[in-house]
Amino acid sequence: MRIISAITLLLTFTLHAQDINKLSEAHIEKNGVQILQDFRTLLSIPNVAFDLPNINKNAAYIKAELEKRGVESKLLRMVGTPPIVYGYYPVKGAKRTIAFYVHYDGQPVDKKKWTTDPWQPTYYSKALFDGGEQLDFPSSFDQIDEEHRIYARSAGDDKAPIITILTALDMIQSNKLKVTSNLVFFFEGQEEAGSRQLQQYLNDNRALVDEIDLWLFCDGPVHQSRRPQLVFGVRGVTGMEITTYGPNRPLHSGHYGNWAPVPGQLLADLIASMKDKDGNVIIDGFYDDIEPLSDLEKEALSNIPLIDEQLKAELGINNPEGTESYNERLLRPSLTIRGLSSGNTGKLARNVVPATATAAIGMRLVKGCDPEKQKDLVEAHIRSQGFYIVREDPDQETRMKYSKIAKVTRSSGYPAARTSMDLPIIQDVIKRSKDVAGEDLLLLPTLGGSLPLYLFTDELKKPAIILPIANHDNNQHAADENLRIGNLWYGVKLMSALMTMDK
Template sequence: MRFISTFFILIVFSTTAQDINKLTEEHIQENGVQILQDFKTLLSMPNVAFDLPNINKNANHIISELEKREVETKLLRMVGTPPIVYGYYPVESATRTIAFYVHYDGQPVDKTNWTNDPWEPTYYSKAIFESGERMEFPTSFDQINEEHRIYARSAGDDKAPIITILTALDMIQSNEIKVTSNLVFFFEGQEEAGSRQLQQYLNDNRALVDEIDLWLFCDGPIHQSRRPQLVFGVRGVTGMEITTYGPNRPLHSGHYGNWAPVPGQLLSELIASMKDEEGNVIIDGFYDDVEPLSDLEKEALANIPPIDEDLKRELGINNPEGTESYNERLLRPSLTIKGLSSGNTGKLARNVVPATATAAIGMRLVKGCDPEKQKDLVEAHILKQGFHIVREDPDQETRMKYPKIAKVTRSGGYPAARTSMDIPIVQDVIARSKDVAGDDLILMPTLGGSLPLYLFTDELKKPAIILPIANHDNNQHAADENMRIGNLWYGIKLMSALMTMN
């Protein structure tokens, strides 16, 4: 049962996809200045998940904006946790229910690395790294260029979809367009902090989500080729920290060097044993559980434009890992050394044999890989290299018993997820998205990043598609995060199209 039973009915003559696109473009031209101002207002609210007062300010603002558009709203709350903003736009005689997921929280910031204050949105003629110049926010649509950018935390990840959704609703209502799907809006405030309570929120509110037929995740950037894309899966994520041990205290390297075991050396050799010279993981069984692509997914992969040479130039990389293409590498589980620590370097370097060395290891998983099993495989490899594994720092008895000791601290994580492209409702989304993007649309089987998509595909048993709209160089999670205006307009057109799917 819904918590409100009122129905809002929009009735006009049948509206074609071409009509929707034209009406959306006209709406953007007539309201572009206000759209940017609304975006600026939303971006001005700090939104780090642990900052609950400001997170609640964001949630209440979004609730207010949804209610202005006749959306039934509810804040789903748990003590000490960012709330879920839930909205429901019911339609009489709806043929299905489509949910739009967005997260309204953002990554923490170090203001010293930003060109401008991350909570004071700024407007630029183009990207700062391309010598863009700061401008005043436009006061007429003629002053807006699609290459202009807005700089602020969460401009690209992930407040832009909120503005595109609100604007699409405005366009639909102002033109009295008939909507044939019930629309659900599910805005999370803790995604950048790990979505730790998301599963509980879903379990506690099954009555609100069980009847949803399709989840659309509005997150992420378009393809690096600058072409729009739909993404049908994400990699899972897990990892661990490994600490190796030398003497029980740092030792003078002159007195003990060449005699005392060096933990950094032990750790380096262990890490080096995990990959071959081409960067492939050689841990036994690491690739065994990878679920193969379907024929439709293989065809989609073959149609994705090659970007390796462009990426090599853009990122200053001469020799990428592996022999496959970038797109193909995303379909294999990865093992990455995220950080290394032992002793000091630079001006703080000392002539010592350090007592310990630690590596932080991240693993991205693909469909078929179980997070716990992948960590088991890494531990089995560590044992094969002659290490004794402990969970706490070793005591004297353990040190004297084993020649090589590794403390392994396992982190959490979640599995990968992938939705089949040949499901009828998924085919509808593909067709409708092509009405906006044309033949440039890329169908990407799996995104390189991770989202807890498995909660929806594996536990709720519903298809899920990712709708990226941000520019690929939006600096998400980093300083000077930004949103290209042309991508914002594309997002509005895409949301309008999907909300009015037949």
């Protein structure tokens, strides 16, 4: 689909970073009302990955918006799967190609938990939890305050970067500036559903991605201190479910209590054996494969503000796990009990010894940890606690042979990824981002969350950076998701600066 003749924009004068910032700010002031209306339109299209009719509407809308700005665009399709919106913006004489990755799908919603309809974007004076009041969408720029917020599903995760990218292109074109890199736009429609076909999309379209020199992942929030950040890695993710067994049917707790083994107690004891009193994982070998930070990464980590006291007050936590700081804990693999189930509670509680108990365990991995090996280590620990592991519910013969049985159902997962800060192209991005954010910019070696970044860093062998723009309190994945307007404007300035980065 690529044309031989490259798209060229006229360069009217040599641009310094401050010029780009001023031009971006002027463009925002002139077009801010329309930018918010365009954002509102995009947010109004439901975008749950399994809702293919609406997902396709999102993809068609984004493709059309790219084409309006001269971007060669098409939808990469697989049967029954959300399409990739692919765009290519060639620049004559460019010596590098930069790709912007965004996902346009969002988490499912439970409308009953939302203050307003998640598919009808609503404008507020400030955050709801801070007493924000609903306002009409502004009709003039002087009605817009950076503390205002838009509430809608995917306002923060992850449609905001799409609007900032489109607006940056508008600003560059309206001022007849020069884009300095070939640009690729790669917008995924099933990230929130696990990116199950992403690797296949990349494999099937290698000709479209092989020339890319750097991937910029536009996702996630700025730092909890509200300072902007660049992130150079993500944690991997995997997990399992563990089921323990008591009697082969629920029993009356009066007749059989104190005699029949209680599966909830067996499971509680097993889970408790996995961590010490400080919350550190004590499974043999769990921390052994952590890849150490480089000197540059250690220096960057030392400059990240400590936010433990702020987070404790914000989240109502008196005694967090571990003895290290929040920032340091992100550099260790974690083991989290995501859910527990056995019998019933409240009004549904019955006087029974339940037949089974189940725990869902999630693990976040850091660079160096292999997902399958981490699960093997957990299974070895389960065996060390006297359990016989099965993959299906045990039959009568197995029940009679072993005193403690655990069914382990392993989840899929992927490894962590991290890009070196030392690479010249990475240093270019850091410098250009500081032109926008100033010395407030934080360099974070690893984000706490997970993305399939390894497909790009390990499979495609290309560096990747995460460019977060959303406010840290955006209720990502939850009810009342929102975006602070000041963060949207920051995203516009950042995208504009990176598109015009020095050659």
